[in-house]
Amino acid sequence: MVAEKISRRVFLSVVSTVSAVASVGLLAACGGKPKEFSCAADASLKEDEKKVRESVKYVDKSQEPGKKCSNCSQYLKAAAEGQCGGCKVVKGTIHPEGYCTLWTRAS
Numbered sequence: 001m002v003a004e005k006i007s008r009r010v011f012l013s014v015v016s017t018v019s020a021v022a023s024v025g026l027l028a029a030c031g032g033k034p035k036e037f038s039c040a041a042d043a044s045l046k047e048d049e050k051k052v053r054e055s056v057k058y059v060d061k062s063q064e065p066g067k068k069c070s071n072c073s074q075y076l077k078a079a080a081e082g083q084c085g086g087c088k089v090v091k092g093t094i095h096p097e098g099y100c101t102l103w104t105r106a107s
């Protein structure tokens with residue numbers, strides 16, 4: 001009986017450990033945290049395009065609650081998650097978490 005209780009205790013301990021390790025592994029496999037990337041420096045832009053970008057105060061990371069490029073009506077979705085998208089009015093690479101003063105909610 002004692003041996004059976006110990007075995008059960010050991011079994012539960014092993015199951016608990018394996019579950020914790022599997023959870024950590026699954027989080028890592030899913031990314032857990034979105035991959036960081038930048039769309040701010042687009043070397044292909046012409047000087048006037050850079051000036052427009054500056055004049056509308058484009059940033060890669062929105063500081064406006066609820067407002068970001070990915071929910072803006074002008075946003076052109078990236079080909080894949082973790083990549084820069086585009087914009088109908090601001091030239092160059094655009095971060096989905098970015099923002100500029102031309103932001104308008106997508107319908």
Ligand code: SF4
Pocket residue numbers: 058068069070072073074075076086087088089090094098099100101102103104
């Ligand atoms: S208009 Fe501005 S906020 Fe909207 S997608 Fe283009 S850069 Fe982002």
